[in-house]
Amino acid sequence: MVWSEKFVFFGSHDFSRRILAGLLAGGQQPALVISTISKPSGRKKIIEPTPVEVLAKNAQLPFVSIKSFKQSYPQELTQIQANFAILAAFNRLLPKSLLQLFPLGVINVHPSLLPLYRGPSPIQQAILDEQAVTGVTLIILDEEMDHGPIIAQEQLSLNYDDALTLFIRTADLAVNMLKLIVPDYLAGKIKPQIQDHSRATYTSLITKKSGQADFSWPAKKLDNMRRAYTPWPGLWTTWQGSILKFIKTTVSTEKNIKPGQVIWLNNSLLIGCGQNTALQIIELQQAGGRPQTAKDFINGHRSFLRTSLPS
């Protein structure tokens, strides 16, 4: 059943793209899709379209990209006269005057159990904190980040997820929630609930440096980092002057390896960590190289054994 009201979709990242794809598959067509323009980036310093832009153009949806809303709004946005909007991982705050363009508000998809994990890295932080459950919350945007009243919330149990798989699972859950909730919301059957702001927690922006390993930390923490920071920035250290990424790891049961010490034991590559623990490296990648198994890497780099990594 197609929704009764016209809507605009805001999104930039692959998470957004996945949600938009889910909506389209369910027959919902936004009247307009809005995405951001990133700065020139990539190896060739080319401006690359966001995943949302690629999808919108393939689906031949009305599309406009913006740098910011500081100066003005795109004509399309004011002309369309949509009644509500859906926003997921858009990466820009919407000013109040823009929110007011939508009589029924802007529904924001946030991949956490708000008011927990507000901010830019809820998925990653839930993994770092070894949470047993996380979830998706739909809120009506207000002027503060992830602060508006809740219209729906669903839990999702965490297994040994990395951020990539968890992003996919939360996006899929979000699509199902939107399908169910939006019609009721448009019909006025849902009363938004104010968040308990006293319980709010916040996440911060992830940088390349966030993924840097310190082998004085316990193996479990390092393994959490590896999963939380997949695919970017990854868990990494430096060796022989360049970056070495640990693509796939697991916590070893071995003890008594000095923090930072690299050894080969029982056919596996181990690095000693803090609190008498060890991290097993299953797959790794050197700067400039493809990912390779621990064994392949060691065959070509015997000297990696018996070295000591920073801690």
Add this chain to the structure above:
RNA sequence: CGCGGGGUGGAGAAGUGGCAUCUCGCCUGGCUCAUAACCAGGAGAUCGCGGGUUCAAGUCCCGCCCCCGCAA
């Protein structure tokens, strides 16, 4: 034209002008309480592609293709 690393037997690496190397894997034989088993022998490479310089090019020069890191 943002900066940088790389492409060498099946896998991973060394190799700055002079016999194609190392580790792993594979094959054959031997040894047998070794444990990343060991010993001996063996197969397997148009050194990413195209051109050039040279008596001689994996190596130097020019062009192209592909992979990756930084940075955003």
